[in-house]
Structure formats: structure tokens, C-alpha cells
Amino acid sequence: MICIKLLQILISIFVANALERIPITMVTTHPFQAESRNPSPQYYCYLSSLDRDAVVSSRRVLETRTNRNGVNNNPAPPMPVTQQGAMYPPGSAVYKVTLNFGGSTTDALAYGTFSCDATRSGRADSTVSNILMNSDSYTYPEDGLVTQTVNMDDRGVQIRMAGMQDVDRWQRNNLINILANPNYDFTGMNLILNFKLNISKSKDEGLYQTLSGGLQRRDSRHGLKRLIVRSCPSNHWAPPTCYGVCDNCYNGGVCDDETGRCICPPGFMGANCLTACSDHQFGLSCEFRCTSEDCEGLQFCLLDPYGCSCGAGWKGLDCLTACDPSKFGASCLQECNCDGACDRFTGSCSGSCESGWGGFNCQIPDVCPVGYYGPNCTSICNCRNGVQCDHLTGECPNQHCGPGYIVLPASVTCQECQGDYFGQLCQEECHCAEEACNKLNGQCCGQCKPQWVDASQCLVGFEEATSSKINPGASTDVSCVLRGSGRLRAGLSLHLSREEAHLVSNGIQELTVFSVGDVYTGQFRTDNVTDRDKVFCLIVDHEDEIVAVLGTTVNEYVLPVLTSPPSLLHANVSLIAIQWSAWDAVKDMGEPPIVA
Ligand SMILES: *[C@@H]1O[C@H](CO)[C@@H](O)[C@H](O)[C@H]1NC(C)=O
Ligand SMILES: *[C@@H]1O[C@H](CO)[C@@H](O)[C@H](O)[C@H]1NC(C)=O
Ligand SMILES: *[C@@H]1O[C@H](CO)[C@@H](O)[C@H](O)[C@H]1NC(C)=O
Ligand SMILES: *[C@@H]1O[C@H](CO)[C@@H](O)[C@H](O)[C@H]1NC(C)=O
DSSP states (O other), X not given: OOOOOOSOHHHHTTSOSOOOBOXXXXXXXXXXXXXXXXXXXXXXXXXOGGXXXXXXXXXXXXXXXXXXXXXXXXXXXXXXXXXXXXXXOTTOEEEEEEOOOOEETTEETXXXXXXXXEXXXXXXXXXXXXXXXXXXXXXXXXTSOSEEEEETTOOSOEEEEEESSOOSEEEETTOSOOTTOTXXXXXXXXXXXXXXXXXXXXXXXXXXXXXXXXXOTTOSOOEEEEEEEESSSTTEESTTTTOEEOOOOOTTOEEOTTTOOEEOOTTEESTTSOEEOSTTEESTTSOEEOSSGGGTTEEXXXXXXXXXXXXXXXXXXXXXXXXXXXXXXXXXXXXXXXXXXXXXXXXXXXXXXXXXEETTTTOEESSOOTTEESTTSOEEOOBGGGOOOOXXXXXXXXXXXXXXXXXXXXXXXXEEOOTTXXXXXXXXXXXXXXXXXXXXXXXXXXXBOTTEEOTTTOOXXXXXXXXXXXXXXXXXXXXXXXXXXXXXXXXXXXXXXSSSSSOOOTTEEEEEEEEETTEEEEEEEEOSOOTTOEEEEEEEOXXXXXXXXXXXXXXXOOOOBOSSOOEEEEEETTXXXXXXXXXXXXXXXXXXXXXO
């Protein structure tokens, strides 16, 4: 989740759009030589100029080996050191971490997983992590990639390791051996893990370690691979509904499940990763240049769900193997569509494209994949049930749109819901602060309208708070009216308080609470109040934190005063009758009526 729960809703209404993560590129040298001492493994944290003020740190993400006594006490990485000079464009921020830990080939202290972390106000915190392994590892990822990205509900997923030794133990996040767990199958000397069930983020995401050679976690030659699970099915985003269709990511870009946008591989940029960087550069706008010739031997790690790969043109755990002739791009994962020779860095062809393909590197198909249209197939149809739209105009069959989209007047394409609405036919109401509503799932990232609460969707809100007008010295009756109570989470409660920021309830008595439909009313009686006093309806969560406040001001009548006094009409032993003139709005003072 990129949502950050803001406790102070009053502050949150001033925060602009949902917080985005800081894009970090982590570049690691000698990724498959954790044992290397001269030079030592190093990694760099690259931040573009937009985020140059971020505070950058680094840590060991997970303990992957123990010392001789079976204890996790591996050295932490040193503080990142700012890099300056011609290599680094002015305005950007580049930090370097050197792991000169020493150790031996069986006991390399730089083995494992390390991070670049960045925080900055106005952005969600970011973390990117790498993986370092020994060059004489017993086992290692068969495809040469230290991360693998899968989607929620994917089936038949495998983690394939290779090596000379069979695996005695599979661990996920240092947890107990999962070799005997019935949810997995292990084949090929236990080098291949087969997931028997649909992939789930909470159960399956994590760092997998294959222990061989007598299980000793003191040894640093065990294979590592991190499984990243997107929170939505393939090509979709916006959990939990996952109604969103991802941008069409080219050249190995991966769709961010929280934003729907492409995270481009090193060597490519742009909204759809259609633009190749020149001169072996990388970064969000290709602003950085590799520290090695042609980016050889460098492992690049980006924000999840991208994970790690080599730079364009290289593959293997050490990123030292050039692509085969028909492949190109990051870790050589892209297929060339050339009639002649193909540039292994960019995929561009020396001759023409194979038939059926176009674009500068022959990656754009003549017929767009279902769900996309336009010249580069980068426009999204957003039709109901994901069907194809007109390849030129983008019009959906019968103009039926998917959830979160609607055909607006003077248009034929499906456009995002307008105003405070989201979901199917744009009929559900958002209670988010302006601009904060995600039209696909109604999530507000804690940025609710004033008086609306609930961490994600602002489902509970105050409709009104009223107090009865009183004579001086009398008690006032206050009602607090909430909407959305049908979805009121357990743990939220309604109170009346004399103070806005603390629950102070002396002299306050709860009379009744009742709900009708999704409207929930609490009525309270308050003693000892005087004119202009304020009392506050509060929603308090299970940690006694006040999550929403709505105040009401007590009003007293100004007692009426007659200009001419009442006169005695009649008196005997059992009855006295008095009379007074009718209220005269000009001459009399105070607030009528006088009733007795
Ligand atoms: C597994 O995923 C498929 C879609 O890939 C879905 O139709 C099915 O309901 C899922 N099964 C379970 C048990 O979640
Ligand atoms: C298509 O992509 C190319 C880059 O490959 C870009 O130069 C061009 O502007 C794009 N065309 C459209 C219509 O988006
Ligand atoms: C009434 O309110 C005043 C001021 O808020 C306070 O000092 C006093 O103790 C209260 N009296 C009673 C009986 O609650
Ligand atoms: C008092 O006056 C009322 C109204 O005129 C009358 O009905 C009643 O009988 C009187 N009572 C006595 C005790 O005179």
C-alpha cells in the first residue's frame, strides 16, 4: 500500500494527491562475487534531482547467514557516502556504500541482501534491495535473475534454482524449512520449488534461500532468490478491486500495482518505456551514466515490483554475459523483431522490422493487444469486461465502460469518473479530500473530506452535530449524526466531549443511540453549559485516538422582557389570573415567545 494513514484528518486535507514513492535506482558491482575483497562489492543509490533532498540510508534487509555460534550478527553496511564529480549529473543525489567486510569464500560477510532507503516529506518512503551471492555458490537462480515478479492468483509458479548439490532445506524469510509443506512440490534434486496453490502476497512473497552442503547457515554459499508478488492479477492494478488496467509497458517495463504506471528497466524511459537511453545511461530520465563500460557487470535494482536485473545488453548473475543475437534489453529478456541484426542494448534493427512489427526497435505490433489502442498501443480502452475497443477511436462496444470509467458527453471513449464518484458506472460516492479519490477502488489514502474517517476509504463521517436551544441554566440536548455506520468498523466509538482534542465528559450523559439505514445518531444531555460554549462529537478508535471531530455551539435564549408589566385580571382563594399585551417586536426586548 502506498497509503499512509494520517492521524490528523485536519492536516490531511491540505495534502495533495496520494503519496508516491521516491524512485531509487540501486546499482551493485560484483553482485555474484560477495567474497571479493579487492575490489569489495559496492552499491550505489541513485536519486533524481526531484528527490535530491531525500534522506538516504542503507541496511541489511534480512540475515541470511549466522556466525560460528549460530547467531545472526553480520555487520551492517556503513553509512552511504555522497558521490560528486563528472559522473554524477548536477542536482542529482548519488550515494555509495562499500562492503569491505573481508571474510572468506565460504564465509563472505557481504553475502545477502542490502537496501537503499529514502525518505522525504511529501513522498512515501521508498526502499530498494539487492542480492549478493558468492561466485562459488552451491545453488543459484537458474535464469540468472535474483528476483522474480509474479501476480496475485498466478498459478503454476516455480522458483528454479540450479547447482551441483541437491537442496536439503528451503527457507522463506529465514522461516522454518518449507520442504515438507504440503502447499509446495519440490523436484529435480529439490532445486525446483513448485507452488501448488494460487499465489498470495502474504503467504508467498519473500526471500527464498536454498540450503545445501550440510545445512550450515554459517556458510555463505547458499542460493538466494526473492519472489515479488504484485497485489493484483496480471496486467491489473488498484487493489483490492484491481479494476485498473495497466499502462502498456514495453521493453521489459513492469506495471506498478499501486499506480498502474510502468517501472522502466535500466536503459529505457518514458511513460511506456518506449524510449531507449543513449550511451549506456539509465535512470528515470536516462540522466545517469554507468560506472563501467557499457554497464557491464552491474546489477540494477528498482522499486518493487520490478526487482533486479542486469543493465541493457547483459545477462547472468554477474551481468557479464552479452545477449544472444536475437535478444536485447535488461538481462536480455526481450525478443528482437528484426529482419537483420539487432542491437543488444536497444533492440533497434540494422535493417527493417519483421513483418507485423513497427516502432524504432520493432516492438510495436501492427495489431494492438486486447484492451489497448492508438498508434503505439499505449491508449487504454477501459471497456466493460476488458474487451477490445475500436483500434482508432477507442470507442467500446455499446459504449459500455469498465468500473471507474464512463463515457462523458461529447466523447466516445471511456473516461475516469468525475467528481466524488467511483466504481461500477461511477455510482459509488467517495468521501475523500478533493483529488484524492482513486476512481477504481474509492481509496483515499487517509485523505478524507473533513469529518470523514477510516484509513482507506473514508467510510464513516459526521453528517451533523446539533444542540437544542436552552434557557439560561438549563441542560442542552446534543445529537451527533454519522453516516456510513453500516460499515462502521469494530473499534470505533462515538462520544460527546467538552474538549476538541481530549475526551472530557463531565456533566455529559448519553441518552440514546440508534441507527436507521446507514445513519447512526447518538443523543446526549449536557449540564452546566452557558451561551457560546462548544461541545464536540468525537469518533474515537480502539487505541483511544480521536479520528474525527465535529463541534456544535450552545445557544441560550435571551430572556424576553416586556415593556409594560403584566396586570392582575382576577384573584380569589383558588385562582389568580394575569394578562399581558401581545409581543411587540418593536418595543419588547429578548426572544419570544412568552408562553406562561
Ligand atoms: C485461483 O486463481 C484463479 C484465477 O487465476 C481464480 O479463478 C480462482 O478462484 C483462484 N482460486 C482460489 C482458491 O483462490
Ligand atoms: C510512439 O512512440 C515513439 C517512441 O517509440 C514516440 O516517439 C512517438 O511520439 C509515439 N507516438 C505516439 C502517437 O504516442
Ligand atoms: C460548571 O462549569 C464550570 C466551568 O466550566 C465549573 O467550574 C464548575 O465546576 C461546573 N459545575 C458543575 C456542578 O459541574
Ligand atoms: C374563583 O373564580 C373562578 C373564576 O371566576 C370561579 O370559577 C371560582 O368558583 C372562584 N372560586 C371561589 C372559591 O370563589
